[in-house]
Amino acid sequence: VQLQASGGGLVQAGGSLRLSCAASERTFSTYAMAWFRQAPGKEREFVTSISWNGGSTYYADSVKGRFTISRDRNKNTVYLQMNSLKPEDTALYYCATDRVPFGRGGDKDRFDSGSWGRGTLVTVSS
Numbered sequence: 001v002q003l004q005a006s007g008g009g010l011v012q013a014g015g016s017l018r019l020s021c022a023a024s025e026r027t028f029s030t031y032a033m034a035w036f037r038q039a040p041g042k043e044r045e046f047v048t049s050i051s052w053n054g055g056s057t058y059y060a061d062s063v064k065g066r067f068t069i070s071r072d073r074n075k076n077t078v079y080l081q082m083n084s085l086k087p088e089d090t091a092l093y094y095c096a097t098d099r100v101p102f103g104r105g106g107d108k109d110r111f112d113s114g115s116w117g118r119g120t121l122v123t124v125s126s
Helices: 026-030 108-113
Strands: 003-006 009-012 017-023 033-038 045-050 057-059 067-072 077-082 091-097 120-125
Touching (some): 017 033, 017 091, 017 120, 033 067, 033 077, 033 108, 045 067, 045 077, 057 067, 077 091
Antiparallel strands (some): 017 077, 033 091, 045 057, 091 120
């Protein structure tokens, strides 16, 4: 599965952005999906994930209540709505699939060996 993330940009603190991750194959709809991010000079970190059917979602504590993950299986696309953005949210955001299909998405380590797209840069100014 090939993934393409988009929607990044420059936004002021307190603003919003919506990221999209489009998959090249219909089989995408059977995989749990996740967003990760990597800030300059820092390790990659888990942001959020969603189960293959959209019924379960998981969030890092740092984004709970501000970010929302969703998916449209008919469009082979997963979204990340980011509200109340902070300068510390500045990072390259990546989407990834689970290692195997039909997962709940709760084990973030499984995404390490899934498919990854190129990142989209989010910059939040103070």
